[in-house]
Amino acid sequence: MELDLAVVKQEFARFSGEAADEEGTEREALCAALCAQCARQVQGRLRSCLTEEELQEWEAGLEVLAAAQAFYQLLLTEEAVTPQSITAGEVKLTQGGGSERAALLVEEKRRAVASALEEPGFYFSQVRWKP
DSSP: OOHHHHHHHHHHHHOOOOOOGGSSSHHHHHHHHHHHHHHHHHTTTBBOOOOHHHHHHHHHHHHHHHHHHHHHHHHHHHHHHHHHHETTTEEEOOOOOHHHHHHHHHHHHHTTTTTGGOTTTOOOOOOOOOO
């Protein structure tokens, strides 16, 4: 299954507020690359046992999850290259915790489609007790 990258970018624009008229800029290229990367990551975590009909049912939620992850990655990138606070005289500007809130958004969107995703690292076994 291929997620519709145009839909992922549209949802990303909704979360980020990025204007669609910025085409051709480095910022737009970064956002497009993040959307494509996150769409591939979501596709890679799909449960292999899902039927085509089930995949279609989950598609919209999976695209929103990819967009939320791309938004989170954008905020992490911005926070990595900008100072957390700026002081000019008695005025101090402090950057908010945008990435923390974006991480919560990703978790919410992931929970909404959790049944369609494989959880890495989950292991279920049976323990036999001997009295």
